[in-house]
Amino acid sequence: MSEQFEQGKAAIGGWRAIVTDLAHCVRFYSRLPVPTLPFERDAHGLPNFTRVVRVIPLGGLVIGALPAVLLGLALVLDLGPWLAAMLAVAALVTTTGALHEDGLADVADSVGGSTREKRLEIMRDSRIGSFGAAALFLGLALRVGALATLASRLDAAAVMAVVLVVACLSRTAGLIPLVFLPPARRDGVARAVGQPARETFWLAAGIAGGIAVVLGALSGLPPLGIALMLILSGLAGLALSGFAARHLGGQTGDVIGAAQQVAEIAALIGLLTTVHP
Template sequence: MADAPPDISEFPAGRPHWPGWLIATAICIRFYSRLPVPRLPGEDSAHGLPDFRLVPRAVPLAALVIALPATLVLLAAGAAGISPPLAAALAVTVAALTTGAFHEDGLADTADGLFGGHTPERRLEIMKDSRVGTFGAMALGLSLLLRVTALAAILQALGSLAAAAALLIAAPWSRATALYLLATEPPARSSGASAAVGQPTAATAWTALALSVAFAVAGTLAAGLPGSGLALGLALSVLVLAGLARLGRRLIGGQTGDILGAAQQLAEIALTCGLAFALGSAWQ
């Protein structure tokens, strides 16, 4: 979730309105990806800021749609007999293209800002800079390496259906955990994207998390993924995100859109690595 400068005057004031699951899912697809979504009923513009107080409870449903192109590529690559590392790399590439590297941008900016500055003001200034520094480049490289390697390990051990399920499990969970940070952590600046879209209610965040866990359990059972791997992945992601939240509070005073993008990437890495570790093939 990149921290782009929004027009806060567009943010809907007053009591939040729940638009329904279908409309909310479409809004989330538009916000989190480059997939085309037309102007929806009741909207004055297809480019206005979403009201994130209630809408993100549909994030898990939108995440499944967003992950679908990468999933189809992975299934096709598996059916064609393409090697697991190349198939996984193709899937991760399509996933990044589908979102416009939305979350990757946040990860890079977070790494540069948190580790490249010496004061909260300087760290926030670095995070707004579109240029990628050493820490950001290293974070991006490690993220891609870990995601491709973990996905390839699952693909090699259990086949393309299980690897596709891992993608569909990680997509909702990683975005729901980032949403939880948005709901529970204070914004580090009053003019950033995370402040402008509004703070989700606790019920919104917990609904998204509950849906994500339900999808994860169903996907794990249906695809024959190890339950111990899912448990390990969920636990690792919670630990990593707790560390990120604490680091954000200490170094910049809270969360930003970039922090949320980093949270998504870290949660996805933790979950897929947990699944791969439980298979044992990640070490071969």
């Protein structure tokens, strides 16, 4: 009896840890109003990414929920695929506080730096330069364009599932620099949140892949398209990691944000190549 009680207590503690990590994840990645849980010790501190990584795919689903619903509602109201896609991307940007877009712009601006130190200094500058502005415009245009074209070729339920899958996969792929590269700075958010174990990352990748396969199959997405979303989002994260290793000597929070953006674009375009009019 005592042994069963201890097992039950451990199970409850495990679920509490998962829910707490999910709450920290959603707070960190978005502006969504997540209430303080009764069993949380530090509700508004930086999340510990050595643990939080395992729930990143679930956090992506939470963050993508409102944009997906908004997209589906716009399509049902016959507002057209382009306006629906713009509303969905606007909701994503608003929900996350443009966290990832800021990272993409800062990494793009750093291209103008002549040395590693100068590039890191540029990335810390709150001002946006021409490279950053161009990257922001192109990133938003590619996301809206790909999503709008998908919305014109798929039914509302399927394209809502796409938003959820991409939100899940891209945030998981965005962790690749954090897991496989050392911090580029001695301070900064990327060092403060900790470096996850590779085993934990592969667990998260497996969960994200499972979510993509299940949601994709239920919504009728082509199997090849699902496979390309998985492969290309991962390759995009790896490519951004390789660039950061050569360009900066490691990763920063901006690099992680940029990796999420390129992974999202790659996943959308990969699916689009298999969905024909």
